[in-house]
Amino acid sequence: MTGVPVIAADGATVTLGDTTLLAPTTFAVRPGEFWCVTGGNGSGKTTLLRAFLGSRRLTAGTCSVRGEAADLAKPSHRRSVASLVDTIPFARDMTLREQVTLVAASWYGNAPETAERAGQLIERLGLSSLGERFPHQVSSGQLQLFSLALTLVRPADVVLLDEPERHLDSDRVGLVAALLTERAKEEGTAFLVATHEAALVNLRDGRVELG
Amino acid sequence: MTTHTTAFPDRDSGSDTDARTRVHAVRQRYARRGDRATVRGHAYPLYLVALFGVFYLVPMVHARSTSPALISVGSLTGATPAVCALAVAACWGAQLAGRFWGPLVIQPFLLHVFMSTDLSPARYLGGIARRRLVYAGTVTLLAACAAAYLATDLFGQLGTALRGLAVMAGISALAPVAWLWGQVRAVRDNLVLASAAGAVALAVTAVSRSAPDGAAAGLGLWLVGAVLATTAAVVGRAAFRSIRDVDLARLARESARASQAQAYAWTGTLHHALDLYRPEPRGLTSALIRPDGRLRGYLAQGAVRALRTPGRASAAVALLLVGGAALAHGVAGRESGGVASVWWTAGAICVYLGSGWVGETWRGLRDELTMAPLFGEWWGGTLARALAWPVVAVTVGVCLGGGLATVTRWPEHGAPPVHAVLLVAGSVVLVLGARFLREMKLHLPLELLLPIITPLGDLSGLRVVAWQFDGLVAVVIGVAVMNAVSSPLVATALAVGVAACCVWTGLRRTGWAHRGLLTRLRRA
Numbered sequence: 001m002t003g004v005p006v007i008a009a010d011g012a013t014v015t016l017g018d019t020t021l022l023a024p025t026t027f028a029v030r031p032g033e034f035w036c037v038t039g040g041n042g043s044g045k046t047t048l049l050r051a052f053l054g055s056r057r058l059t060a061g062t063c064s065v066r067g068e069a070a071d072l073a074k075p076s077h078r079r080s081v082a083s084l085v086d087t088i089p090f091a092r093d094m095t096l097r098e099q100v101t102l103v104a105a106s107w108y109g110n111a112p113e114t115a116e117r118a119g120q121l122i123e124r125l126g127l128s129s130l131g132e133r134f135p136h137q138v139s140s141g142q143l144q145l146f147s148l149a150l151t152l153v154r155p156a157d158v159v160l161l162d163e164p165e166r167h168l169d170s171d172r173v174g175l176v177a178a179l180l181t182e183r184a185k186e187e188g189t190a191f192l193v194a195t196h197e198a199a200l201v202n203l204r205d206g207r208v209e210l211g
Numbered sequence: 212m213t214t215h216t217t218a219f220p221d222r223d224s225g226s227d228t229d230a231r232t233r234v235h236a237v238r239q240r241y242a243r244r245g246d247r248a249t250v251r252g253h254a255y256p257l258y259l260v261a262l263f264g265v266f267y268l269v270p271m272v273h274a275r276s277t278s279p280a281l282i283s284v285g286s287l288t289g290a291t292p293a294v295c296a297l298a299v300a301a302c303w304g305a306q307l308a309g310r311f312w313g314p315l316v317i318q319p320f321l322l323h324v325f326m327s328t329d330l331s332p333a334r335y336l337g338g339i340a341r342r343r344l345v346y347a348g349t350v351t352l353l354a355a356c357a358a359a360y361l362a363t364d365l366f367g368q369l370g371t372a373l374r375g376l377a378v379m380a381g382i383s384a385l386a387p388v389a390w391l392w393g394q395v396r397a398v399r400d401n402l403v404l405a406s407a408a409g410a411v412a413l414a415v416t417a418v419s420r421s422a423p424d425g426a427a428a429g430l431g432l433w434l435v436g437a438v439l440a441t442t443a444a445v446v447g448r449a450a451f452r453s454i455r456d457v458d459l460a461r462l463a464r465e466s467a468r469a470s471q472a473q474a475y476a477w478t479g480t481l482h483h484a485l486d487l488y489r490p491e492p493r494g495l496t497s498a499l500i501r502p503d504g505r506l507r508g509y510l511a512q513g514a515v516r517a518l519r520t521p522g523r524a525s526a527a528v529a530l531l532l533v534g535g536a537a538l539a540h541g542v543a544g545r546e547s548g549g550v551a552s553v554w555w556t557a558g559a560i561c562v563y564l565g566s567g568w569v570g571e572t573w574r575g576l577r578d579e580l581t582m583a584p585l586f587g588e589w590w591g592g593t594l595a596r597a598l599a600w601p602v603v604a605v606t607v608g609v610c611l612g613g614g615l616a617t618v619t620r621w622p623e624h625g626a627p628p629v630h631a632v633l634l635v636a637g638s639v640v641l642v643l644g645a646r647f648l649r650e651m652k653l654h655l656p657l658e659l660l661l662p663i664i665t666p667l668g669d670l671s672g673l674r675v676v677a678w679q680f681d682g683l684v685a686v687v688i689g690v691a692v693m694n695a696v697s698s699p700l701v702a703t704a705l706a707v708g709v710a711a712c713c714v715w716t717g718l719r720r721t722g723w724a725h726r727g728l729l730t731r732l733r734r735a
Contacts, residue, residue, distance in 0.1 A: 079329030089319030
């Protein structure tokens with residue numbers, strides 16, 4: 001395995017007063033690698049993902065994406081990083097297919113790729129029959145798959161996911177795990193996934209154990 | 212692994228054409244979403260505007276054209292300081308509004324889509340900002356002209372009308388860009404603009420006063436208009452340039468909050484929408500408990516809790532002081548008529564706003580009255596626990612403000628002090644009652660949604676609006692009633708009566724009137 005790390009943490013630390021939200025953490029993820037972040041509740045998994053996303057400031061150390069400090073204001077950073085860390089604000093008046101297509105259109109414009117990529121991903125995640133429904137008409141697990149579709153339909157060098165297994169049954173966890181690893185191997189996308197799910201941890205190329 | 216082919220679009224995403232295409236594609240698809248506005252949806256606001264115009268604006272304009280103006284601007288000699296103060300207030304108000312709900316706030320999902328791309332924020336927010344600023348400027352200009360026409364004789368002569376129009380155009384240009392500035396720039400930059408606006412206003416006032424009397428009348432307002440236009444151009448240019456560096460994470464939070472607030476407002480619970488804009492407490496985390504483990508007294512508790520939101524507490528203090536001073540001024544000039552009643556009403560409204568921002572204990576009282584019993588029986592009972600702080604804070608604030616106004620000899624008309632004290636006390640009681648009424652509000656009563664059929668259509672909306680602003684309505688009506696009664700003693704008794712009605716209605720809202728109210732309140 002070669003290549004420059006896509007994301008790297010070097011002594012990344014977050015404290016709030018006397019409380020340590022993220023203990024000093026150091027690791028690097030290369031293109032095409034699938035890394036998991038594990039640890040108990042409150043150990044700093046989401047904080048670490050937010051630091052890479054650029055929405056949480058570190059109190060010490062660095063978090064870099066393609067060699068540059070994570071900063072949501074930089075277009076290059078937003079181009080490289082896709083994330084499902086915080087809840088996505090769905091449009092309640094658009095169907096699932098429309099919303100996934102809209103995200104694709106924000107990258108590919110009105111090119112045929114837009115509908116093609118959206119359609120493929122919806123089918124791959126088993127949402128084809130739900131494509132014409134509105135968000136309030138699907139279950140929590142289906143909403144989670146929909147959130148993943150919104151995140152994965154766009155191109156990215158690195159994808160940050162916070163507990164992607166949330167609300168999913170074991171079959172769907174397998175489906176998602178297969179999709180993520182396939183994208184890592186075929187497109188070279190790096191994944192950093194905070195999870196408690198053994199099925200995802202077993203697929204990892206590397207692991208960050210917190211707490 | 213050596214081959215990495217992330218499927219980014221082939222085109223150069225940084226190019227103007229590509230970015231424009233992508234933004235257009237998203238907008239086009241978003242515009243075709245399920246419940247986009249229909250023709251009937253657009254027609255309804257037009258219907259409301261027509262109703263407002265035909266049954267309120269036209270009669271008002273007619274009445275104004277056939278009667279003398281409330282305020283005579285005369286030769287405009289002394290108008291420059293007042294106009295400068297108005298311009299500064301508009302600038303500060305717009306900046307403050309921008310911090311809470313700026314022109315870049317859009318639907319959260321649309322913003323999420325855009326901010327997940329590498330597109331520059333200026334590309335997808337610039338057009339929206341330009342459009343909204345034009346709307347805001349137009350509305351400000353129309354509102355200012357309408358208010359000036361209805362309240363003053365500014366448009367009576369061509370000369371004064373032109374100068375007044377120049378100033379209003381300047382304010383209408385500055386306020387929208389200050390609104391954008393308030394949202395896109397950091398707090399420090401906002402303080403700089405606010406200070407600069409104040410300093411420039413003082414300088415313009417000084418310059419206009421130093422000119423000879425005749426020239427001051429002619430030049431002062433033209434100078435204000437020119438300064439406003441120049442400032443708007445400079446600030447607007449800088450604000451628009453800052454859009455590309457706007458804090459997207461903050462904008463996402465603001466948009467999410469605004470969307471939620473809009474949903475509450477549309478469903479008739481504006482008070483829930485305003486709750487979303489309450490500041491988060493910080494600091495003084497160990498101040499409520501003494502070293503020996505005992506809780507501090509009710510007043511100290513209220514003060515500490517208020518200080519945990521220092522910005523809001525400061526605003527409350529300022530409003531109570533200003534409100535107290537305005538109340539004293541209005542009450543003292545009551546018998547001479549004129550604008551004294553405006554000061555009185557404005558003062559009561561300031562005190563009403565300040566009484567709500569002075570602490571969280573009102574909410575504690577509502578929760579205690581409406582939720583399952585949580586607190587044990589304790590000294591003073593529910594009311595003492597919840598009301599001690601706001602009542603004392605409001606009383607002290609108004610006394611200080613009124614005292615300040617008296618010391619500086621602002622109440623020029625010299626009503627007997629006993630009468631003035633009585634009327635101020637009555638106003639404070641009225642305001643506290645109205646605040647109690649507003650804070651005990653829960654969900655929108657379903658009966659308010661029943662139609663009120665009239666030849667003009669369903670007017671149940673008016674009733675809902677009155678319910679939304681019931682505290683304010685009670686204050687305005689109460690002050691008007693007090694003002695209409697000649698005897699101060701009777702006026703004060705009336706204010707106390709209105710306050711008692713407000714308290715009774717507020718208690719009924721919580722359901723306590725039906726459940727042995729007095730017994731429950733008496734527990735100590």
